[in-house]
Amino acid sequence: SYVLTQPPSVSVAPGKTARITCGGNNIGFKSVHWYQQKPGQAPVLVIYYDRDRPSGIPERFSGSNSGNTATLTISRVEAGDEADYYCQVWDSNSDHVVFGGGTKLTVL
C-alpha cells in the first residue's frame, strides 16, 4: 500500500518560515491535500490539489509538489499556527485514502 512519510516534528521561530514535507513514491503525480489540526479540534483543510487555498486560509499557507516530495510552507509563522499537520492523497492502486503520519509544528 502507498505510504506517506512526514517528519514527526518541526520547530520554527515566530516570523520565520516553516516547511513541512510529505514524502511518497512519485507523489508528484498525485494530488496532495493538507490539513491543520489543533488540540481537541477537528482537522481543517488548508491546502488542496497541491497548492490551492480554501477561502479563509491565509496567503501565508502555500504548497508545492514534485518528484517524491510535497511541501507545505507557512510563511511569517504565528503562534496560532502551532498544530499538527497531515498530508493526504488518494491511492488509485488500492482505492484507499492515505494520510501521512502527521507533523507537530512548534512555534518557539
Added chain:
Amino acid sequence: EVQLLESGGGLVQPGGSLRLSCTASGFTFSSYAMSWVRQAPGKGLEWVSAISFSDDTTYYADSVKGRFTISRDNSKNRLYLQMNSLRADDTAVYYCAKDPATMTTMTPFDSWGQGTLVTVSS
C-alpha cells in the same frame, strides 16, 4: 454553513457492535461523497471508509474491511457506520468528513464533524 454532527459513540466490549451516525446540514447531502476518518488517542488520522453520493460505491481500509459497513440515507441527510467485531485497536475518535465531489478519489475532505469517541474495552 456546512454542519456535520456525529453521534452513537460510547463504551463497548471487545467483540461488540456499535452504529455511528452523522447528521448533515447546510448543503445538499445527496450530491456528495462522504467518509469516516478515525484518530486513536494521541495518534494520527486514519481513513476508515468512503461512500459515493448515490450509495452505489463503497471503499474500506484493510483494517476494517469485513467488520465495518458504511451506508447513507439521503432522505434523512444521514451517514452511518456499522461497526461489528470491535477490537481494542478500534478505540478512536471517529469523524465524518464531506467530499466536494460525488465520489471519493483525488478530492480532499472540505468539511469535518467534531467527532464521536468509541472506546472498546472490557
